[in-house]
Each structure stands twice: as structure tokens, then as C-alpha cells.
Amino acid sequence: MNLHLFLLCLLLAFGLLSVMARSLLLAGISLAAASVSLTLVLFEMNAPWAGVFELSVCAGLITVLFVSTVSVVRREEQFIAENRLRFYSLPFFLAVFGMAFWLFAEPLTRALVPAVPPQVQINVGTTLWQLRWGDLLGQLCVFVAGALAINAFFRNKNNA
């Protein structure tokens, strides 16, 4: 329980750092660290498959994409005059929200989670490949749509 709480605090701390960091590169690295923390939380909750996907895709692939994009547009970041006070006041607003939410956490959880007995455990492989194989088809379609969209963004004017 203590390890779980520590990992959740780590996840929140890196999440906050990614919002509050002035440098976008630091924000991207914090986001990757938050992904690693979430991976550890998922492993601790006996969800290794989701953890492996989170680690490889979110902490790996998305970080590479994000840092590549930051390296393209980084110069411009300094010219956006944003009020930094708004970002630095996030912990205060978060604390107020947290205290308000904690009061409603128990009734909300009881209202949302039906009091039914736990079902029979079915492993991820059986669920994904047999019970919800349609999800895989949907994932494939989303991949193709994303690839086509990115291709459309960077299409050469002469080839259009």
C-alpha cells in the first residue's frame, strides 16, 4: 500500500512538473517520467500487459515524437509571452480541488461501482484475441487513419 501510494505521488509530481516546466524539453522528459511511474503503478496492480504497452508506447514512442517536435519548434517557444503565474499557481488550485474531491470520493465510488460479486478472472490474451477481437480491428483502422492523416499533412504540393 505504501509503495503504491509512493508511486502514485511520483506520477502526480512528474505530471505537475510537465505542466509547470518552462522548458518544453523538460516538460517532455517529465511526461516520459510520469509514464514510467504509471508503468510501475500498473505492474504493482498486477496489470503487466498494460504496463508494458504504457512503457514502450507512451514512455518510448510518444516521447521520441514529442522531443522531435520540440526540436523543430523550440526557438519559437520563447516568443510566446504566457503568464507564468498561472502555471505556478497550479499546486494551490490542485490542493483545493483535491480536498473538495476527497469529501466526495467515497460516495462517488460507491455510486459508480455496482456492488456485484467479482467475476471469473479471464486473462488478457483470451479477452483480447477471443472476446474482444473486434477491438483489434478498430485499432488497425485507427492506425491506418492516423498514417493517412499524417501523409496528408506532409504531402508535397506538386504531388497533390
Next chain:
Amino acid sequence: MLENMLPNLYLNWFFAALLVFSGIYCMLVSRNLLRLIIGVELLSKAAILALVACGQAMGNLGLAQSIAITMIVLEVVVVAVGLGLVVRAYRQTGSVDMWKFDRLKG
């Protein structure tokens, strides 16, 4: 079993709610398009945490994990398309400030 798992579920949902708040706050206060994507990422992490926590409490972790995997795949496609749009917009306008995107022509 459900009663035993509920305190853990409160805790996980509490942290998921804090992450949701941080993500929405980031999207509301920033004009930088890349920070908007950071906000979307935080929302996604909160959703994955809440999903797996609920699956663990209900004793159906296999289904929760399979939906989490689907969500991660969707997340990576959304982020990739979003970053592609940012790069394209940057090349077009020379800025990632969303206030500069008020000169769009139909």
C-alpha cells in the same frame, strides 16, 4: 473482495481526478499547442489509471487491461496526428501560439 478493494479504488480514483484536473488546467491556461498535447496526455494517463483500478476492484483485470491497451493505441495515434498538425501549422505560420491562428482562409 469488493469491500476490501474499495479503499485502494478511492486512492486510485483520487489521484486520477488530480491528474484530470492538472490536464484540463494545462489545456485551459496555455496558448502553446505543445502544452495542449501534454494536457491530453495527462488526461489519458488518468483514464488508464482509473480503468485498471476499476478492473482490479471488480476482479476483471483482463478486460480492463485489454481496454487500456486499446486506449494506449488510440492515444499514440491522436498524439502523432496532433504533433503532425503542430509541425504543419508551425511551418505555415512560424508559431505554435494558438492566438496566431486567427488568420485562416477558407
